[in-house]
Amino acid sequence: QVQLVESGGGLVQAGGSLRLSCAASGRTFSSYAMGWFRQAPGKERELVAAISSGGGLTSYAITVKGRFTISRDNAKNTMYLQMNSLKPEDTAVYYCAADLRLGDVAAKTPAYWGKGTLVTVSS
DSSP, rough: OOEEEEEEEEEEETTTTTEEEEEOOOGGGGGGGEEEEOOOOTTTEEEEEOOOTTOOOOOEOTTTTTTTEEEEEEEEEEEEEEEEEOOOOOHHHHHHHHOHHHHHHEEEEEHOOOOEEEEEEEE
């Protein structure tokens, strides 16, 4: 069982930056692939970025590539999403997720989800 808690959301102006954190419980965090998802009002949940259990493999949605960076610190049981050059269309609830298989994260079917943190980007 993995419990995930997101933090770091808030209100920021377009062009600004935020860093989201996802703190995980459990002693086997380093075994899990992780991902950041987001859901805007009236839209489907989308995968923003994913990272392998060891951190050596990452992938990004085309809409955030070059602006967002996913990372993890397995010693701290924490995953991060550094978001730069934010745009109003980045406004959404951001969720972290975990699964033993990176493929399930990429397929948007991870086993564990956090409750989300709201990011609002004003124009």
